[in-house]
Amino acid sequence: MYGLIGTIHAVPGARDQLATILVEGVGGMPGCLSYVVAHHLTDADALWVTEVWTDADAHRASLALPSVQDAIARGRPLIAGFGERIETQPVGGHGLGSGA
Amino acid sequence: MYGLIGTIHAVPGARDQLATILVEGVGGMPGCLSYVVAHHLTDADALWVTEVWTDADAHRASLALPSVQDAIARGRPLIAGFGERIETQPVGGHGLGSGA
Numbered sequence: 001m002y003g004l005i006g007t008i009h010a011v012p013g014a015r016d017q018l019a020t021i022l023v024e025g026v027g028g029m030p031g032c033l034s035y036v037v038a039h040h041l042t043d044a045d046a047l048w049v050t051e052v053w054t055d056a057d058a059h060r061a062s063l064a065l066p067s068v069q070d071a072i073a074r075g076r077p078l079i080a081g082f083g084e085r086i087e088t089q090p091v092g093g094h095g096l097g098s099g100a
Numbered sequence: 101m102y103g104l105i106g107t108i109h110a111v112p113g114a115r116d117q118l119a120t121i122l123v124e125g126v127g128g129m130p131g132c133l134s135y136v137v138a139h140h141l142t143d144a145d146a147l148w149v150t151e152v153w154t155d156a157d158a159h160r161a162s163l164a165l166p167s168v169q170d171a172i173a174r175g176r177p178l179i180a181g182f183g184e185r186i187e188t189q190p191v192g193g194h195g196l197g198s199g200a
Binding site: 001003005019022023026027029032033034035036037038039040041048050052086087088089090091092093094095096097 | 101103105119122123126127129132133134135136137138139140141148150152186187188189190191192193194195196197
C-alpha cells in the first residue's frame, strides 16, 4: 500500500470551503482505501490530509479523474500553499475501504 | 471526530513485530473509524499510526479494552519511544468505518 500524510494551507478564512471540496471530490477513486480531511488544531487555516492507496500508481492515476480535476480547479484558488508531505507504506489496520 | 497522527519508534529490528501487534489489536474498538499502521520510509525502525475516532472519549476508553491492554503488554517491550503526536479534528472523507 501507499500512504500520504500532508498539510494544506488555505487562504485565510477559506479552510471550511476547501475541506468541503476535498471531501466531495474523493468518492469513488479507484485504488483509494482511505482519504481523511481534518482540521489542524493549532493553525486555523490548515488541513491535515491522510491517504491510503493500493499503490502509488493508483494515487497518480487519480489526478486525471474528472471528479478530481474538478475538485482541483475549484480548490486551487482557495489554497495558499502546502506544508508537510510524508510518504508512508501502510501495512494494515482498521477502516480501509475496498478501493473500488 | 477526533484524530491522531503519530510515530512510534521500535527497538532496532522489531518494527514488523510491533506493527503486527498493533494491527491485530485494533479490531472491534468501539468508536474507532480508522486506524492505519504504516512503515516510515526513511526510518527503518519507525511506524506512522493514523487514527480517526468518533470523539476523544472513545479513544480514551479504548485503552481499557482487554484486546488493547493485551496489545500494550505485548508491544511495550518492542517500543523504544514515541515521536510526533498530532491531534486533529477530522471533518470527512472516504474509508471511515462504522465505529461499531
